[in-house]
Amino acid sequence: MTTETLWYANRATGAVCLILFTVVVVLGIAVRLRARIPGLPRFGTISLHRTLSLSATTFLALHIALAIFDSYVNITLLDAIVPFVSDYQPLWLGLGTVAFDLMLAVVITSLLRNRIGHRTWRATPWLAYASWPVALIHGLGIGPDPGPDWMTWLTVACVVAVLAAAGTRLALGVRDSRRTPAVLLRTAEGAR
Numbered sequence: 023m024t025t026e027t028l029w030y031a032n033r034a035t036g037a038v039c040l041i042l043f044t045v046v047v048v049l050g051i052a053v054r055l056r057a058r059i060p061g062l063p064r065f066g067t068i069s070l071h072r073t074l075s076l077s078a079t080t081f082l083a084l085h086i087a088l089a090i091f092d093s094y095v096n097i098t099l100l101d102a103i104v105p106f107v108s109d110y111q112p113l114w115l116g117l118g119t120v121a122f123d124l125m126l127a128v129v130i131t132s133l134l135r136n137r138i139g140h141r142t143w144r145a146t147p148w149l150a151y152a153s154w155p156v157a158l159i160h161g162l163g164i165g166p167d168p169g170p171d172w173m174t175w176l177t178v179a180c181v182v183a184v185l186a187a188a189g190t191r192l193a194l195g196v197r198d199s200r201r202t203p204a205v206l207l208r209t210a211e212g213a214r
């Protein structure tokens with residue numbers, strides 16, 4: 023494989039990672055909201071979320087492997103695990119590494135799910151939520167073109183999708199917190 027092909031493949035897997043991680047974050051919010059995807063039962067949303075998380079992790083492994091195999095740039099396995107030590111674009115690559123390490127923490131806590139406490143387990147989605155913007159900035163910063171290209175618009179679409187999902191969650195949270203005292207008051211009055 024030529025280094026040009028490897029570079030295109032690396033860029034393509036990066037784009038797929040970005041799309042998959044975005045869908046995983048949006049589905050994670052949908053699962054928290056107990057929302058149903060049209061045509062799918064509720065457990066379907068949960069299993070889709072799980073399957074896409076695995077696919078995203080697989081594509082990320084491929085993305086990293088392609089970056090390491092590409093001899094045009096000097097990126098080692100260590101650079102992919104330890105942030106900001108790479109000779110090549112240390113800041114932007116380092117952010118990709120931070121995102122990868124956070125994902126790794128999510129995978130490890132998921133595998134140890136039965137051994138760690140429920141509280142720790144419930145905190146894992148926050149690691150994934152934290153890794154998403156870091157990965158996004160890595161993609162934006164490490165990109166080759168000075169001006170906006172299709173990758174920039176793809177990134178904008180991903181931001182819009184996550185902001186819409188997070189906004190919906192926030193709005194429903196505020197609505198529920200306003201409704202709860204009224205419901206409690208009504209229940210208390212009914213009990214009298």
Ligand code: HEM
Nearest residue numbers: 036037039040086089102118119121122157161165166173
């Ligand atoms: C969740 C984690 C990650 C995501 C979502 C991601 C996503 C992306 C995206 C979208 C691009 C394309 C940017 C563009 O061409 O406009 C890219 C490029 C790249 N990524 Fe990642 N990445 C991640 C982690 C990593 C890690 C851990 C490494 C370390 C080896 C890495 C190495 C690279 C390299 C070398 C490029 C191409 C640089 C160039 O064009 O010169 N990425 N990534």
